Amino acid sequence: MSEVTQLIHQYLRHNKKFPHVLCPGCGHGIAMGSIVRSVHAQGWSKDDVVVVAGIGCSGRIAVYMDFNTVHTTHGRALTFATGIKMAKPEMHVIVIMGDGDALSIGGNHLIHAARKNIGLTAIILNNNIYGMTGGQCSSTTPTGDFSMTTPYGQLEKSFDIVELARAAGANFVARGTAFHAQQLDRIMTTAFGRPGFNLVEVFTPCHTQYGRKNKFKNPVEMYKHISKTTMPLEAWSKLEPEKRAERTPVGVFVERDEPGLEERYMEMKKKLLGSAQ
Amino acid sequence: MSKKKGSTQVTIFPDWCKGCGICAAFCPGKVMIVDQTGKAKVVREEECINCGFCELHCPDFAIMVSPKNGAPERDAAQDDGPAAPAPAPEAAPAPTAPVPKAAASKAKAQKTAAKKAPAKKAAQRDPNKKA
Numbered sequence: 001m002s003e004v005t006q007l008i009h010q011y012l013r014h015n016k017k018f019p020h021v022l023c024p025g026c027g028h029g030i031a032m033g034s035i036v037r038s039v040h041a042q043g044w045s046k047d048d049v050v051v052v053a054g055i056g057c058s059g060r061i062a063v064y065m066d067f068n069t070v071h072t073t074h075g076r077a078l079t080f081a082t083g084i085k086m087a088k089p090e091m092h093v094i095v096i097m098g099d100g101d102a103l104s105i106g107g108n109h110l111i112h113a114a115r116k117n118i119g120l121t122a123i124i125l126n127n128n129i130y131g132m133t134g135g136q137c138s139s140t141t142p143t144g145d146f147s148m149t150t151p152y153g154q155l156e157k158s159f160d161i162v163e164l165a166r167a168a169g170a171n172f173v174a175r176g177t178a179f180h181a182q183q184l185d186r187i188m189t190t191a192f193g194r195p196g197f198n199l200v201e202v203f204t205p206c207h208t209q210y211g212r213k214n215k216f217k218n219p220v221e222m223y224k225h226i227s228k229t230t231m232p233l234e235a236w237s238k239l240e241p242e243k244r245a246e247r248t249p250v251g252v253f254v255e256r257d258e259p260g261l262e263e264r265y266m267e268m269k270k271k272l273l274g275s276a277q
Numbered sequence: 278m279s280k281k282k283g284s285t286q287v288t289i290f291p292d293w294c295k296g297c298g299i300c301a302a303f304c305p306g307k308v309m310i311v312d313q314t315g316k317a318k319v320v321r322e323e324e325c326i327n328c329g330f331c332e333l334h335c336p337d338f339a340i341m342v343s344p345k346n347g348a349p350e351r352d353a354a355q356d357d358g359p360a361a362p363a364p365a366p367e368a369a370p371a372p373t374a375p376v377p378k379a380a381a382s383k384a385k386a387q388k389t390a391a392k393k394a395p396a397k398k399a400a401q402r403d404p405n406k407k408a
């Protein structure tokens with residue numbers, strides 16, 4: 001197993017300050033390891049990978065990885081990424097966003113990127129909260145849960161990212177967790193190798209801003225909770241419908257093979273150039 | 278690397294460890310604890326079954342599990358680890374590259390340097406830092 005940590009260290013920018021800025025036990029760190037291993041599994045050269053991140057604790061992880069990286073503005077990572085992919089379709093584009101980033105301020109971009117089926121992998125690190133700015137509720141904070149801005153419990157319903165992305169037309173939609181890193185590696189490796197818009201939601205515990213307000217004593221309790229409340233999609237589908245609400249399914253939900261926007265654009269370009277001659 | 282108990286060496290890089298306790302809580306062999314200094318510490322290395330959980334789940338990349346000298350490499354059929362890493366891409370550094378410890382002490386040196394510099398300057402040095 002020694003290859004795991006050594007491998008990750010090979011993909012870090014050692015001129016940055018380590019340990020990284022994330023809190024002890026933050027799931028974003030585990031997701032970062034998974035991204036590195038999955039890029040490595042694809043056999044891609046570092047120079048052919050572009051990581052585009054939004055703003056948030058989640059966005060910070062782009063700073064530490066030795067790829068082409070763009071640390072953009074809050075909510076707009078997908079717009080920058082769309083431009084990059086259209087201009088340089090040969091690049092492998094990976095977008096890292098938080099739940100606030102991707103679904104609140106950036107919700108519009110998310111559904112349209114999925115509809116356009118632009119060829120990239122969007123990774124949403126879902127910690128159910130705005131981590132960086134002090135724990136305000138996000139559009140994935142579960143109903144009834146506490147946050148800085150919902151001191152008596154969240155009244156609103158939360159988004160189901162998988163259903164949202166499916167309905168918006170994403171080619172590939174999957175959900176994994178920071179507690180199940182092996183499965184997460186498999187999901188990300190699959191997503192990275194596919195055409196069109198691929199979305200991976202990752203449950204990543206944030207004890208500092210979310211856990212403490214919701215009766216989790218420490219980060220470890222949050223990982224135990226993930227382990228208890230999630231279930232592989234295949235097993236979940238076999239549950240009696242009334243039992244399904246107790247568990248959240250993880251796995252691959254959508255797999256379509258429609259060509260990405262950039263591929264369709266290239267085709268159109270070829271056709272138009274051909275007819276012009 | 279073999280999954281036989283006791284054939285591995287478990288190393289914690291204290292400079293990188295934040296003492297979150299994930300490794301100590303979930304290690305099937307209870308190989309490490311978080312000690313009074315707030316860092317993970319290996320206390321029962323011989324109980325390590327080389328399952329790989331700690332390396333995959335340390336959010337700070339602060340643990341390394343490696344074969345003890347002379348221990349057989351894990352055979353491929355046993356490897357149910359993460360998606361089998363493809364041959365290293367050309368541009369990726371050689372597998373023997375950076376030993377985390379060296380990097381860690383470098384980071385520490387930087388940290389002290391950052392402390393000495395006025396806070397404003399330190400922030401300027403990292404153009405990626407925004408909130």
Ligand SMILES: Cc1ncc(C[n+]2csc(CCOP(=O)(O)OP(=O)(O)O)c2C)c(N)n1
Nearest residue numbers: 056057058074098099100101130131132408
């Ligand atoms: C346009 C804009 N609006 C608001 C902010 C402030 N802001 C920074 S990060 C953030 C939310 C972070 O939450 P999330 O995206 O869930 O990421 P996390 O920190 O939880 O990983 C906000 C509102 C900003 N930087 N830019």
Ligand code: SF4
Nearest residue numbers: 022023026057131206
């Ligand atoms: S505030 Fe939450 S999301 Fe941000 S680094 Fe800390 S634990 Fe992670």
Ligand code: SF4
Nearest residue numbers: 294295297298300335
């Ligand atoms: S999981 Fe990593 S950071 Fe957390 S206590 Fe163990 S070695 Fe330290």
Ligand code: SF4
Nearest residue numbers: 304325326328329331
């Ligand atoms: S490899 Fe498994 S058994 Fe060995 S120290 Fe890590 S978690 Fe424990």
